[in-house]
Amino acid sequence: MDLEFLPAWYAEKEDFVYVTEKSSALYTFLSDLPLGLTPATPVTGKELQAQAERLPALKACPWGISPQSLNLFEHLRKQTHIRLSVPEWEENYFRLSGRQTAAECLNLLQARLPEYAFPEAPRFYTNAKEITNDIAKRHPPLLLKTPFSSSGRGLLWIKENIIDKQAQNWINGALLKQGTVSIERGLNKVLDFAMEFYSNGKGRIEYEGLSVFKTGERGAYDGNLLEEQTAMRLRITRYVAEKVLLRTKEALQNILEKIYAPFYKGCIGVDMLIYRMPNGTFALHPCVEINMRYTMGMVALRLYQKRIARGSAGEFRVVYDKKEGEALSRHQRLSEEHPLKIQEGHIQSGYLSLCPVTQTTRYRAYLLIR
16 A cells, blocks of 8 residues: 555556545645656546546556456446456466466577577476475575565575475475475576566567666565666676677567567566676576566666656665654655755656655655665
8 A cells, every 4th residue: 555656657647546545645745746746646436436427438557467456447447437448367367477487488598599508497396395306406506486476575595405394384385375386596696687578469579678676685676776778788788798688688579479479468577687607707597587567677667767867867666664653764864865856857866755655654665866
């Protein structure tokens, strides 16, 4: 609930963003925004119902395609009687959103670009004993993952060949919940980044841009850099040649057009990373996971395009504050230390919270441009 207004910043100004309620905090937040920083319009179910006869035909654009998100919009359509087009859930979305399909794409990339020696694709197991046997034969560190998870969730690092009780419990629980666990080699990561795409659902994939992001010690998403695409590309090509990046993008775009584009319409984020080899050189992992949704990387890309003054740079962060009141005090401190400066409707420097922050807020999303 803390972040439900976030889509208003990447949506178009004429769009509506559904919120469960318009609190006094939201009204205050909107009234305090500087001139020129106009987000999309928040709207509640009651407001939609009251204006149903006057509203034009609308189209639902969920953050990500899932049975839960589509059911929410279907319920909203029936409850408010608005003319709302809701995407339909396709059975192959379940397959496309799993790590097995990302592994398939990695194998196809390896076949197309064998000269780059990409990392081996994950192996998938449905039996705890098979997992234990595989780990015993491998050279740690290893990384275990559940097939339907992202943003650093559903991961377990294995640093020894012997499975302890805690790891065994994780494996048993993962198999019970999702039926499958994958094993891959743990890499000495240097840089996280992603390529962002858009699928038109008719066989065409458009490349949108790069996003460079940060993760915590356990792999959980921490935030994105906000800067020009040329600067992001330079960060990556410090480690791998630009030719490698370009050829990977072209091959991946073609693969996505065959596997995703005929069936799925929406954003696709392909997470990648640069890692250090044992001999000290650097290499590219071109397909860590594939996200069928409006990723935080795509949000950062749109924020920079729509909201940040050219030449300025900073970060987009999503953080969790454990204690009540902590979010508000940090928000107030950042507001004082980094006053916002606007140039022709774009942020030149300073701090901007993207959602209301109150005494009870725990999750915050903000921009800090320096």
